[in-house]
Amino acid sequence: MGFLTQTFNGLVGGSFYALLALGLAVIFGMLRVVNFAHGAFYMLGAFGAYVLLAEAGISFWWALLAVPVVLGLLGILLERTLIRRLSALDPLYNFLLTFGLTLMLQDVVKSRYGSQSNPYGAPAGLRGTVDLGLFDFPAYRVFVFGVAVLLCVGVWWLLTRTRVGTVVRAATERPELTRALGIDVGRWIAPVFGFGVALAALAGVLAAPMRAVNPLMGADLIIGVFAVVVIGGLGSVFGSVAAGFGIGLLQAWSEAYGPGLLAQTLIFLVMALVLLFRPAGLFGREELPT
Amino acid sequence: MKKTLAAGAALCVALSGCGGGGPRGGGDSKLTGDKIVLGVLNDQSATYAQLSGKNSVEAVKMAIEDFKAKYGDKAVTKNITVESADHQNKPDVANTRASEMYDRLGVDAILDVPTSSAALKVADVAKAQKKLYFNISGATTDLTGKSCNKYTFHYAYDTAMLANGTGTAATQAGAKNWYIVYPDYAFGQDMEKSFKAAITKGGGTVVASDPTPFPNDNFSTFLLKAPTLNPKPDVLGTMQAGADLVNVVKQYNEFKLRDKGVGLAVGLMFLTDIHSLTPDALAGTTFTDAWYWNFDAENRAWADKFSARTGGQRPTFAHAANYSAAMQYLEAVQAAGTDDADAVVKQLEGKKVNDFFLRNGEFRAADHRVLHDAYLAKVKPGSEVKEPWDYEQIVKTIPAQDAFRAPSADCKL
Numbered sequence A: 001m002g003f004l005t006q007t008f009n010g011l012v013g014g015s016f017y018a019l020l021a022l023g024l025a026v027i028f029g030m031l032r033v034v035n036f037a038h039g040a041f042y043m044l045g046a047f048g049a050y051v052l053l054a055e056a057g058i059s060f061w062w063a064l065l066a067v068p069v070v071l072g073l074l075g076i077l078l079e080r081t082l083i084r085r086l087s088a089l090d091p092l093y094n095f096l097l098t099f100g101l102t103l104m105l106q107d108v109v110k111s112r113y114g115s116q117s118n119p120y121g122a123p124a125g126l127r128g129t130v131d132l133g134l135f136d137f138p139a140y141r142v143f144v145f146g147v148a149v150l151l152c153v154g155v156w157w158l159l160t161r162t163r164v165g166t167v168v169r170a171a172t173e174r175p176e177l178t179r180a181l182g183i184d185v186g187r188w189i190a191p192v193f194g195f196g197v198a199l200a201a202l203a204g205v206l207a208a209p210m211r212a213v214n215p216l217m218g219a220d221l222i223i224g225v226f227a228v229v230v231i232g233g234l235g236s237v238f239g240s241v242a243a244g245f246g247i248g249l250l251q252a253w254s255e256a257y258g259p260g261l262l263a264q265t266l267i268f269l270v271m272a273l274v275l276l277f278r279p280a281g282l283f284g285r286e287e288l289p290t
Numbered sequence B: 001m002k003k004t005l006a007a008g009a010a011l012c013v014a015l016s017g018c019g020g021g022g023p024r025g026g027g028d029s030k031l032t033g034d035k036i037v038l039g040v041l042n043d044q045s046a047t048y049a050q051l052s053g054k055n056s057v058e059a060v061k062m063a064i065e066d067f068k069a070k071y072g073d074k075a076v077t078k079n080i081t082v083e084s085a086d087h088q089n090k091p092d093v094a095n096t097r098a099s100e101m102y103d104r105l106g107v108d109a110i111l112d113v114p115t116s117s118a119a120l121k122v123a124d125v126a127k128a129q130k131k132l133y134f135n136i137s138g139a140t141t142d143l144t145g146k147s148c149n150k151y152t153f154h155y156a157y158d159t160a161m162l163a164n165g166t167g168t169a170a171t172q173a174g175a176k177n178w179y180i181v182y183p184d185y186a187f188g189q190d191m192e193k194s195f196k197a198a199i200t201k202g203g204g205t206v207v208a209s210d211p212t213p214f215p216n217d218n219f220s221t222f223l224l225k226a227p228t229l230n231p232k233p234d235v236l237g238t239m240q241a242g243a244d245l246v247n248v249v250k251q252y253n254e255f256k257l258r259d260k261g262v263g264l265a266v267g268l269m270f271l272t273d274i275h276s277l278t279p280d281a282l283a284g285t286t287f288t289d290a291w292y293w294n295f296d297a298e299n300r301a302w303a304d305k306f307s308a309r310t311g312g313q314r315p316t317f318a319h320a321a322n323y324s325a326a327m328q329y330l331e332a333v334q335a336a337g338t339d340d341a342d343a344v345v346k347q348l349e350g351k352k353v354n355d356f357f358l359r360n361g362e363f364r365a366a367d368h369r370v371l372h373d374a375y376l377a378k379v380k381p382g383s384e385v386k387e388p389w390d391y392e393q394i395v396k397t398i399p400a401q402d403a404f405r406a407p408s409a410d411c412k413l
Helices: A002-031 A038-056 A060-086 A091-113 A139-161 A163-173 A175-180 A186-207 A217-232 A237-257 A260-277 B002-015 B053-074 B091-103 B116-129 B159-172 B186-201 B220-228 B242-254 B271-277 B297-309 B317-336 B341-348
Strands: A129-131 A136-138 B036-042 B080-086 B109-112 B132-135 B152-154 B177-183 B205-212 B235-238 B263-266 B286-289 B361-363 B374-379 B392-398
Touching: A002 A038, A002 A136, A002 A139, A002 A163, A002 A186, A002 A217, A002 A237, A002 B220, A038 A060, A038 A091, A038 A186, A038 A217, A060 A091, A060 A186, A091 A217, A129 A139, A136 A139, A139 A163, A139 A186, A139 A237, A163 A175, A163 A186, A217 A237, A217 A260, A237 A260, A237 B220, A260 B205, B036 B053, B036 B091, B036 B317, B053 B080, B053 B109, B053 B297, B053 B317, B080 B091, B091 B109, B091 B116, B109 B317, B116 B132, B116 B152, B116 B186, B132 B317, B132 B341, B159 B186, B159 B235, B159 B263, B159 B286, B159 B374, B159 B392, B177 B186, B177 B220, B186 B205, B205 B220, B220 B242, B235 B242, B242 B263, B242 B271, B286 B392, B297 B317, B317 B341
Parallel strands: B036 B080, B036 B109, B109 B132, B132 B152, B177 B205, B177 B235, B235 B263, B263 B286
Antiparallel strands: A129 A136, B286 B374, B374 B392
16 A cells, blocks of 8 residues: 555656656657756746736636746747747857846746745645545645546657647657648747647646745756656657656655665666667667758 | 065064054053944844844944943044945854954954854854854844853843743643744754753643645645644644744634634744734744833833834844843943954953843853843733834743853853
């Protein structure tokens, strides 16, 4: 029973890795940009929820809807004004740009709200625990898991079953050829970036009731998420999601049953092993020649 | 250039009348540069900025004003200033800034310095430069242990005091079985050791003790594990600090451990932590405080003055201790008539004092631990909070002599 509880707990923990890795993977696939600012958008998502509640009394549920939309639009604006300008250059430039953005966003939030964590509670309906048959679990965490699974399945459906998804996948794999077929690939770049940002923002709103809301919350998490993306395979949507949940599981198991040192280094240990034996990631493919 | 200076200095000694007006009467000429400079070195932008930070600089300014008002024309000097710097919680930055303060800015005494590793580095600088250092926000007992030195005083608290208060007192109050989680770095490991010793001393048992990653935002594994341990722990002792502490407490509440009979004890908590978590999230939590603003009229009077200058924030014990240390230092210079570090240390060593922070205070000569009363506190539930920042109920005053550990054999002054 303890084992089952810990297993489910690992999947819940993996939900955040999966959601963030999913956004990173979608962005990398389409733009070839390693978005270092992803953690900052996650942080902004959590702060968005906090600010809406503290300053306008807007509930968690509305925040869950509004914050990702607003930040997604901000992402589109960012792509149009900054990221696009560097897209012709070495990808390193966009990496540096998003890293710089991260520092700026963190400092802006810090100067306005301080470095201390801000209070934010779970929505009234989800404060208790639910009986999952074999064990009890905090209702809010079950909700988070449900949302994460739903979103991952939803994105998979979008990419494989809709026309937009087909275009995005085609543009990801063969941008030149897709263009030659008369499809305006450029049109889709900004919305895809905005969508990835919105996913990070949503993860941030989901994190607000259960984690410390402070300017550095994203910076601490993003390093682990990058490791997850590398494990899953850069740009592989399925790989990122699978690796996200998988790492969550391994972390919970190793914390519960393994020595302390293993749990702390696990994620990077797995990453090192994957890089050694499958450099393209568990589900990644070697880049196609263009 | 160096040569010219040296030659000039030699000439000065020979003529013995440099620096303008020649020898002056009284004690004023015994101050270097005819002034006193205090240096506040702490975290001004990250995790510990709220609990001490810039408002501690403000507290030191208050001390200077009060000192001047108290002594008026009899003050050893009216030229007292404050320098401050951000050490970003990094030992190397702390090292550089501290050297700069003593060397270039003419700082006579450095105050504050949170983060144990940074605190220890500054102790080395103080020792090398033979200048005073009052550590306030650092927790490590090494400051009065193997890293102790003649010029360093550890002023407000340390891990042994926290463990002594919370570990021993809570165990004696009935929390026999403990489950400890601690962040896996110097501070956390130090806390875990101190708590284990204190709990055993109080007649309790540590059922299990787990290191956690640092920083960490997900403690669910440990929280799920807590009630399944055998024997079931009465209390979860968390040694986390800052944002990690916020994560532990939020998730402790999510997993409803209190309802499952596992109470919460926090190793190190500041008033600002309760503020950001809200008292309801922490209601009933036991911890040890070095000072509380609403303890009595004297504390409150100082807190009112502080709040008027800081936009309504109530002081943490670190703010109060920064004021107190600055004041004690200035008084010692006044009594010694000089800012010569050796003379000031002589004034302070073994001195018994009472101010609003140092209740039954003593500058212990053996290891430079500053002793004072400590307090076992409980967080009030939101319904009992009568005004902003009114979060603590003091359960018990721990007398100064019992609050701290005996001088360590590792310390040789």
